[in-house]
Amino acid sequence: MDLALTEEQKARKQEFYDTCKExxxxxxxxxxxxxxxxxxxxxxKYNVYCAKEFARKGWLALGWPAQYxxxxxxxxxxxxxxxxxxxxxxxxxxxxxxxxxPTLLQAASEEIKKEFLPGIASGDVMWCELWSxxxxxxxxxxxxxxxxxxxxxxxxxxxxxxxxxxxxxxxGFGVFKTDPAAKKHHxxxxxxxxxxxxxxxxxxxxxLDGHAPYCEVYFDDVHVPANNIVGQEHEGWAVVxxxxxxxxxxxxxxxxxxxxxxxxxxxxxxxTRHGRPLAKDPLIRDRLAKLACELEAARALAYRVADLxxxxxxxxxxxxxxxxxxxxxxERFAFLATDILGPYGQVKTSRWAPLDGVWxxxxxxxxxxxxxxxxxEIQRNIIAWYGLGLPRIR
Amino acid sequence: MDLRFTxxxxxxxxxxxxxxxxxxxxxxxxxxxxxxxxxxxEVWKKMAELGWMGLIMPEEYGGMGYTFQDLVxxxxxxxxxILPGPLIATITSAFPILEAGTEEQKKEFLPRIAQGQxxxxxxxxxxxxxxxxxxxxxxxxxxxDDFVLxxxxxxxxMAHVANYILCVARTKTGTSPEIGITIxxxxxxxxxxxxxxxxxxxxxxxxxxxFKNVTVPKKNVLGKIDQGWPVVETMLRKGAIAKCAxxxxxxxxxxxxxxxxxxxxxxxxxxxGAFQALQHKMADMWTAMExxxxxxxxxxxxxxEGLPCAKEASMAKAYVNDVYKDLSKWAVRxxxxxxxxxDHDIPLYYRRSKAADVSFGNSDFxxxxxxxxxxxx
Numbered sequence: 001m002d003l004a005l006t007e008e009q010k011a012r013k014q015e016f017y018d019t020c021k022e023x024x025x026x027x028x029x030x031x032x033x034x035x036x037x038x039x040x041x042x043x044x045k046y047n048v049y050c051a052k053e054f055a056r057k058g059w060l061a062l063g064w065p066a067q068y069x070x071x072x073x074x075x076x077x078x079x080x081x082x083x084x085x086x087x088x089x090x091x092x093x094x095x096x097x098x099x100x101x102p103t104l105l106q107a108a109s110e111e112i113k114k115e116f117l118p119g120i121a122s123g124d125v126m127w128c129e130l131w132s133x134x135x136x137x138x139x140x141x142x143x144x145x146x147x148x149x150x151x152x153x154x155x156x157x158x159x160x161x162x163x164x165x166x167x168x169x170x171x172g173f174g175v176f177k178t179d180p181a182a183k184k185h186h187x188x189x190x191x192x193x194x195x196x197x198x199x200x201x202x203x204x205x206x207x208l209d210g211h212a213p214y215c216e217v218y219f220d221d222v223h224v225p226a227n228n229i230v231g232q233e234h235e236g237w238a239v240v241x242x243x244x245x246x247x248x249x250x251x252x253x254x255x256x257x258x259x260x261x262x263x264x265x266x267x268x269x270x271x272t273r274h275g276r277p278l279a280k281d282p283l284i285r286d287r288l289a290k291l292a293c294e295l296e297a298a299r300a301l302a303y304r305v306a307d308l309x310x311x312x313x314x315x316x317x318x319x320x321x322x323x324x325x326x327x328x329x330x331e332r333f334a335f336l337a338t339d340i341l342g343p344y345g346q347v348k349t350s351r352w353a354p355l356d357g358v359w360x361x362x363x364x365x366x367x368x369x370x371x372x373x374x375x376x377e378i379q380r381n382i383i384a385w386y387g388l389g390l391p392r393i394r
Numbered sequence: 395m396d397l398r399f400t401x402x403x404x405x406x407x408x409x410x411x412x413x414x415x416x417x418x419x420x421x422x423x424x425x426x427x428x429x430x431x432x433x434x435x436e437v438w439k440k441m442a443e444l445g446w447m448g449l450i451m452p453e454e455y456g457g458m459g460y461t462f463q464d465l466v467x468x469x470x471x472x473x474x475x476i477l478p479g480p481l482i483a484t485i486t487s488a489f490p491i492l493e494a495g496t497e498e499q500k501k502e503f504l505p506r507i508a509q510g511q512x513x514x515x516x517x518x519x520x521x522x523x524x525x526x527x528x529x530x531x532x533x534x535x536x537x538x539d540d541f542v543l544x545x546x547x548x549x550x551x552m553a554h555v556a557n558y559i560l561c562v563a564r565t566k567t568g569t570s571p572e573i574g575i576t577i578x579x580x581x582x583x584x585x586x587x588x589x590x591x592x593x594x595x596x597x598x599x600x601x602x603x604x605f606k607n608v609t610v611p612k613k614n615v616l617g618k619i620d621q622g623w624p625v626v627e628t629m630l631r632k633g634a635i636a637k638c639a640x641x642x643x644x645x646x647x648x649x650x651x652x653x654x655x656x657x658x659x660x661x662x663x664x665x666x667g668a669f670q671a672l673q674h675k676m677a678d679m680w681t682a683m684e685x686x687x688x689x690x691x692x693x694x695x696x697x698x699e700g701l702p703c704a705k706e707a708s709m710a711k712a713y714v715n716d717v718y719k720d721l722s723k724w725a726v727r728x729x730x731x732x733x734x735x736x737d738h739d740i741p742l743y744y745r746r747s748k749a750a751d752v753s754f755g756n757s758d759f760x761x762x763x764x765x766x767x768x769x770x771x
Contacts, residue, residue, distance in 0.1 A: 269771040279770040289761035293713040300688035321681040384673035391668040
């Protein structure tokens, strides 16, 4: 066992932190939660600005092979995610950089890699994910939106939903039924499409706090070049499973909580209630200390996942365990922090809100990690069935 | 970064697993719980031949010179199997001798500990039942070339079979509880010492040790007079990590046994492990095991490297304490009535989860350390 970073890694980590710290100074006040970039114009502009800064340094292609302009290794990706999480800096497209790029590198044709990787590395092309449908959520393989091949094109008809940032995205990757007669899991193709293609309608969905980071996407005779696929035709399910395994270490979210805890501890040291600092309240001390232990446990497990990924030994079980743990820790943290803030825990970002209203935001946003990327209940199935080998009754 | 075990560690792990499976079956564990001694001198002798007591002692004192991490690997196996006896008490009592002992003391005690000739234990807790210095009231007063000890220690592991007891005593009442603490190496045969085994959840032979006019020569003062508390803190930190290792091993057994049983036990015409109510609980148990394991490895690695890790050790102990109790409780629940039987192995672990919890600092004690270390005023 060796948890040490090499001297080179330490130096790069420092550079990641320094850069993010500088970028933090230019962050708009309206950017509080990670999903704000999809809604608020100033936040989106800042997102694009950060993306270009990172692209300039080659950091959007960390861990890629050198022939595609890559730099560093998977460990660098983790260290970079840490720094961004700690300072709450956007600029790394979850869908393009974190999910699609590693998938393309493993599963796409040379032609597709050459066409799409440069736009991801340069921060010029932003992506969205087109997976879920109104009647195909956890049981994604029952999706019904069709892409029927006509000549050298697919013609897409149907509806997708819960598409984060689809209204901002330039391109989308999705799964569509290409062979309606074939068996489940062997009738789906993984397709890349330009979001400006005629026939696509994007409508924002109001999230429970009134914001709208998610969209519905409607397809009405949308023509897409038949070459724009990843993996084999009708075998997109394998690509779904591959993609779902990327970047679930959660290190960025965990570091964001580490920062959140530091800020909350400062708040408790400075804020007086009942004539003493909140920090001196034994109940608050105990609850914050307990949360700090859990947060460290989440971080330790994230490093385990990163260490496995770095050696190409990804275990689905560990990724699922990490996702369950850090996302539910996010729930507990949001509840605890808004408890400690008392009546102020309900105030949205404004002059009355302590800590920029970040905890009021987290009171809503924690669902994004527990429900998306496979609900935590699905993650528990994965551990039980594929990890522990427990019987699966269909 | 590489979180895998080294080759040496893999060998140590396999050797320990095989040894314990042969030498310490559950029939022996139950017999030892009922016995007066609480350990098997035969197994103790064989462990000494394997070098376990001196595993991480330097070779110059007869040890094997392994790292703290390696010890963690061994203790995980011990926790997996369960091994009643004074191994952890002896190993952790050697830490302060190594850290604060004179060369003479090291030469006198360490080689004999490494060879399995001496059983050591540490007497820390008293009537208050707290782990900080405010709980230390046993008095030690100077008298000529000696000190005279008076007072009562509680929860002293295996003191009834120990050759020596490290007694943490008060030599001065100072401005703060941490000032005026001195550690003594006390020969357990010294007149005035009375020892009685307390009945406990895990039947792990915790003792009350009464000191009445007990004379200890000054040469047996361990470390500096009145300044012994930092040495105790270090021992508590290392002991906490060691205990976590034992607990993580036990947690692993609880998960494995529960998953295996749920695949065998049939109700409603199917293995109970096919029911999602049980599957999700077991997925949570597995997740709790993994978080515990890597939290432990982080602290163990830092300790091994000599990095400051008071925060990480306390985080691990506070967290693993709670996981072990809760998870072994669920192991009983998922097994159902069968695991409430004294003949079943799962209750052996459940009962030990309470013992592990209060050994080297309970969760409240360690969470207060965490509260300070994260910067709460």
